[in-house]
Amino acid sequence: xxxxxxxxxxxxxxxxxxASISCKSSESLLHGNGNNYLDWYLLKPGQSPQLLxxxxxxxxxxxxxxxxxxxxxxxxTLKISRVEAEDVGVYYCMxxxxxxxxxxxxxxxxxx
Amino acid sequence: EVQVVESGGGLIQPGGSLRLxxxxxxxxxxxxxxxxxxxxxxxxxxxxxRINSDGTNTVYADSVKGRFTIARDNAKNTLxxxLNSLRVEDVGVYYCTxxxxxxxxxxGMDVWGPGTTVTVSS
Numbered sequence: 001x002x003x004x005x006x007x008x009x010x011x012x013x014x015x016x017x018x019a020s021i022s023c024k025s026s027e028s029l030l031h032g033n034g035n036n037y038l039d040w041y042l043l044k045p046g047q048s049p050q051l052l053x054x055x056x057x058x059x060x061x062x063x064x065x066x067x068x069x070x071x072x073x074x075x076x077t078l079k080i081s082r083v084e085a086e087d088v089g090v091y092y093c094m095x096x097x098x099x100x101x102x103x104x105x106x107x108x109x110x111x112x
Numbered sequence: 113e114v115q116v117v118e119s120g121g122g123l124i125q126p127g128g129s130l131r132l133x134x135x136x137x138x139x140x141x142x143x144x145x146x147x148x149x150x151x152x153x154x155x156x157x158x159x160x161x162r163i164n165s166d167g168t169n170t171v172y173a174d175s176v177k178g179r180f181t182i183a184r185d186n187a188k189n190t191l192x193x194x195l196n197s198l199r200v201e202d203v204g205v206y207y208c209t210x211x212x213x214x215x216x217x218x219x220g221m222d223v224w225g226p227g228t229t230v231t232v233s234s
Binding site: 035037039041043048049050051053054055058060061090092094096099100101102103104105106 | 147149151156157158159162171173174207209211212218219220221222224225226227
């Protein structure tokens with residue numbers, strides 16, 4: 001199975017400041033079609049998971065442009081340009097390249 | 113409105129069975145592969161199973177293989193997950209979520225339901 005690791009696992013942030021989360025894969029997530037199969041999801045307290053970024057760098061519909069994704073192969077990053085209070089929750093990377101799909105352990109983002 | 117709504121969760125004893133349902137609306141259900149994902153209490157997200165658009169191909173996580181069965185009824189726009197031989201470690205919130213299209217286009221798991229809770233305890 002493809003193993004995803006995230007860092008940091010806990011991220012205290014100051015509103016208005018940037019934040020960054022790393023996700024590393026045990027195998028390349030680059031498909032032959034040129035896409036990197038790595039998504040980012042946010043699980044807010046008491047809510048269902050929501051898609052933020054798909055295929056490494058594509059922002060999902062309705063997601064604020066302060067969220068951006070980058071990376072290729074085995075190394076990926078989610079960036080929040082200016083954190084807002086509503087961004088608290090647990091961020092997960094996930095690989096949909098090969099079953100079983102696997103999630104990273106999650107990064108808990110909280111306001112300082 | 114594009115949405116999915118899960119139901120069927122509950123409290124069940126170890127070894128028991130449950131059938132979860134996921135009612136889809138607002139999109140052409142038969143055009144999408146569908147997945148079940150579980151939120152483990154106090155932990156993270158775990159992918160459970162997926163089914164292709166016409167129901168002819170299914171895949172399971174090793175932890176549920178042989179015990180869970182995913183199925184769909186495209187005429188009823190409904191996804192199912194039959195949970196047999198339930199174990200304490202199967203507890204969690206089960207989410208139904210939309211995946212790739214039948215033509216291979218992938219835009220993330222972009223539709224999630226509110227989830228249904230499964231509790232396994234004697």
